[in-house]
Amino acid sequence: MNDVRESTYLAWAKLRSRAKYNLATSGIMGYPLRELQVSWQDLEINGPDAYGYRPLLEGLAQKSSVTPDCIVAAEGTSMANHLAMAALVEPGDDVLIERPSYGPILEVASYLRANILRFERRAECDFQIDSDEIAQRITPKTRLICLTNLHNPSGALVREDDLARVGEIAQKAGAQVLVDEVYLEMVYDQPVRSSFQLGANFVVTTSLTKAYGLSGLRCGWIVAQPELAKRMWRLNDLFGATPVHPGEQLSVAALDQLGKIDERARRLLATNRKALEAFFSGRSDLEGYRSRWGTVSFPRLIDGSVDEFCDFLRKRYDTSVVPGRFFEMPDHFRIGIGGDPAMTAEALQRLAAALDEWGANRA
16 A cells, blocks of 8 residues: 555646646636725635534535535545545455546545555446446455546546446445546536435535536535535544634625626636647547547557656647646546647647648657
8 A cells, every 4th residue: 555645646737847838737717806896805814613614515505405414525536535534444444446537636545555456447338437346356444436427637528327226235335425526527528416315425515616616715615414514524623623604604605696706617618629629630649539528638649658758748739738647547538628728729630630640750
């Protein structure tokens, strides 16, 4: 078991992913503070010293279609995942995690001294989950099953019947199911229920970060059964006992204005998805599943080293994508299309030109 003390992916994202034409981000571009209808006179530095700011809990509960006692506020989805796993897992417990996976989920499980087991989300199966394989991987020590929906890095939507089946498997084993749903709200063209509605042993994490461009607010939360939520609140005293109250107040304002924020995100993503589809059209050097939803795509580079191509792309075309090694699939790379439309269109053109030159040089 690795002695994890840092996230290799997040360190890369903060220190090495920067480029003028950035396809390495995975959320909607930042929402401007000036467009959030808030007066500085309405903000206070200090808030009530309690387990949760009541207006925020009520807003998140309404958004999640649950009661406020099912909500645990956290600093983004990353801290929500950490807090949820810390409350559910003891050292030596088996935790069953999807592959490919978002790196920090694996790293948190390792940090908590869990024994990590894996189930596959195969590219040739459009990154869907196989509930029969999950049933085969369960052990008497399994206490948690972890997955993302939409899947990070592919953007694949898990079928509800498959999720329900996973819940049944976990229940028989006395395990919980943790589903990171931070991208799920970007399924715009069909109704999708949160997995929390599928059974009492589901725990959901999410935030306002990816779908709305509100990363700086750090408004994440966990949806869990009330007794478990209470335990998570008490555990959070060890991590972040006192939240940033202006952030709580701004998050309440954002929830009140979420309709217009969501409409902006939909327009931006619709424009950028057309550019992505045009980029993929006719390309014979890439292959793989193409999601209809979300901000990410995860193609496979047919010829050559992805790490070498990513370096070539950044140095020669000032453009960045995420190497697939951070998601355990080194022959893939992740494209993010949540950025400014003009920048995204130019970045995709540069990516296309880089692939053309890369292929010609190899030939």
